[in-house]
Amino acid sequence: METLEICYLFQMNQDTFLSIDFGTSNSLVGAFHQGKRYEALSIDPSATDPTMMRTLLYFPNPDLCYYGSQAIQEYIEQDMEGRLFRSFKSHLPNKNYLGTVLDNRILTLETLIGVFLLELKKRAEKTLGVPVENAVVGRPARYSMDPVADGFALHRMQKAATFAGFKEVQFVPEPLAAAFDYRRQITSEKIVLIGDFGGGTSDFTLIKLRPENFNKEDVLAIDGCPLAGDALDSVFMSSKLNEYFGAKSRYRLPMGSNVLTMPPAITQRLNHPAHIVHLKEKETYEFIREVKKCSLAAKDAEAVERLFILIEDQQIFPFFENIEKTKRHLSSEEKAKFEFDYPGLEISESFSSFQFKELAAQTKEKIFASLDTCLSAAGVSPEQVDLVCLTGGTAKVPFIQKEFEQRFGGEKLQTQAHFHSVLSGLTESAKFWAHGQKVI
Numbered sequence: 001m002e003t004l005e006i007c008y009l010f011q012m013n014q015d016t017f018l019s020i021d022f023g024t025s026n027s028l029v030g031a032f033h034q035g036k037r038y039e040a041l042s043i044d045p046s047a048t049d050p051t052m053m054r055t056l057l058y059f060p061n062p063d064l065c066y067y068g069s070q071a072i073q074e075y076i077e078q079d080m081e082g083r084l085f086r087s088f089k090s091h092l093p094n095k096n097y098l099g100t101v102l103d104n105r106i107l108t109l110e111t112l113i114g115v116f117l118l119e120l121k122k123r124a125e126k127t128l129g130v131p132v133e134n135a136v137v138g139r140p141a142r143y144s145m146d147p148v149a150d151g152f153a154l155h156r157m158q159k160a161a162t163f164a165g166f167k168e169v170q171f172v173p174e175p176l177a178a179a180f181d182y183r184r185q186i187t188s189e190k191i192v193l194i195g196d197f198g199g200g201t202s203d204f205t206l207i208k209l210r211p212e213n214f215n216k217e218d219v220l221a222i223d224g225c226p227l228a229g230d231a232l233d234s235v236f237m238s239s240k241l242n243e244y245f246g247a248k249s250r251y252r253l254p255m256g257s258n259v260l261t262m263p264p265a266i267t268q269r270l271n272h273p274a275h276i277v278h279l280k281e282k283e284t285y286e287f288i289r290e291v292k293k294c295s296l297a298a299k300d301a302e303a304v305e306r307l308f309i310l311i312e313d314q315q316i317f318p319f320f321e322n323i324e325k326t327k328r329h330l331s332s333e334e335k336a337k338f339e340f341d342y343p344g345l346e347i348s349e350s351f352s353s354f355q356f357k358e359l360a361a362q363t364k365e366k367i368f369a370s371l372d373t374c375l376s377a378a379g380v381s382p383e384q385v386d387l388v389c390l391t392g393g394t395a396k397v398p399f400i401q402k403e404f405e406q407r408f409g410g411e412k413l414q415t416q417a418h419f420h421s422v423l424s425g426l427t428e429s430a431k432f433w434a435h436g437q438k439v440i
Helices: 003-014 068-077 109-128 147-163 174-185 229-239 241-245 264-271 276-280 282-293 298-312 316-329 353-359 361-378 398-408 421-434
Strands: 016-022 026-033 036-038 056-061 064-067 083-086 099-102 105-108 134-139 168-173 190-197 202-209 219-225 335-340 347-352 387-391 413-416
Touching (some): 016 109, 016 421, 026 109, 026 421, 036 421, 056 109, 064 068, 064 109, 083 099, 083 276, 083 316, 109 147, 134 147, 134 174, 134 421, 147 168, 168 174, 168 421, 174 190, 174 202, 174 421, 190 398, 229 264, 229 353, 229 361, 241 264, 264 282, 276 282, 276 298, 282 298, 316 335, 347 353, 353 398, 361 398, 398 413
Parallel strands (some): 016 134, 134 168, 387 413
Antiparallel strands (some): 056 064, 056 083, 099 105, 190 202, 202 219, 335 347
16 A cells, blocks of 8 residues: 555544444444534444444354344344343443353453444444544443442443554543534523433433533533333333242252242342343353252242243343333333243233332432432522433333423423434534544
């Protein structure tokens, strides 16, 4: 390659900044390239929305990986053999979760995330036609309520970004990024509350927005908590559905006299879509086998056997997809039926919107406690907030929306379910960076 061409490509590289909304459920990529905004790049051609990739990794074997919609397709075509990883972002603040093992290959969490970010990077580079070393990456307001765990999660993300080949990375809070997107809609200065509800976190930013210009001092407060869509899904499992899989199975160990039930360490994994896949890890799996052997009654052993079918027949993903569908139905209907008809896992249970509200009460309380902290830190009362902008599917859940209406008034609310607000703001942040201004 000629020296002049190398210099030209280097300059192009320096003028290109990716914006990455790496989400618990979905991920998107934009760019600020040679002075021009690219709102959302096509990164998953076989998806319904090619600009959005499901945050999924599928390893049919340790040396091959599929991503996004192709991960689902290959997973089904290969009879659900291998390992499908979802919601792995939620493990970031957990110091006890180091990663996983595929056959004899050790995959740390940083590597899993790095592999996914690298694929996003490659697809973006193919579209833009240049290598990219700089990225603005969204991050929750808080990965964890524990400041040490939150810092640990960010450190892991930095390592993952380095693994993916990025030389420089800026991490911008996702609700702040959403605020930059909403700025386009206003004509005068306003105090705006941004609520961004993803799969793993609920994030809030209070900010002074004006049509032009941005100062760091305009950000009045940022807060959030690591609970959102996945946490609401888990209440269906923890309240009723986990009983079908041995959560209340009784057993007595050999030479023991005490009647025991499935340990909390097992049931907690069982309840969460990000954690249940790890029940297949050898030590845990052998323990569950022992529980089945030592079950007190036939119904206890049958429930544990259903758990083996769920895991061994790779039905975890479709099972939690059905839970998600039930949750969506309850956002618009008074009652919904959860049904699963896989052989050996035939389950039919009814849920009401009232039940859902009651089951999710603690989760809702923690989400709004972080909102109260945000308002308090900013020294702003609900009456002083001019506009409340909510984004993400969880914002559509009736009891979440009603709480905002009661606090701020329905006339102030703007609710958007589209997934591009955060990405658009991250791209705006990339533009700031390109012009020598850092957002945070």
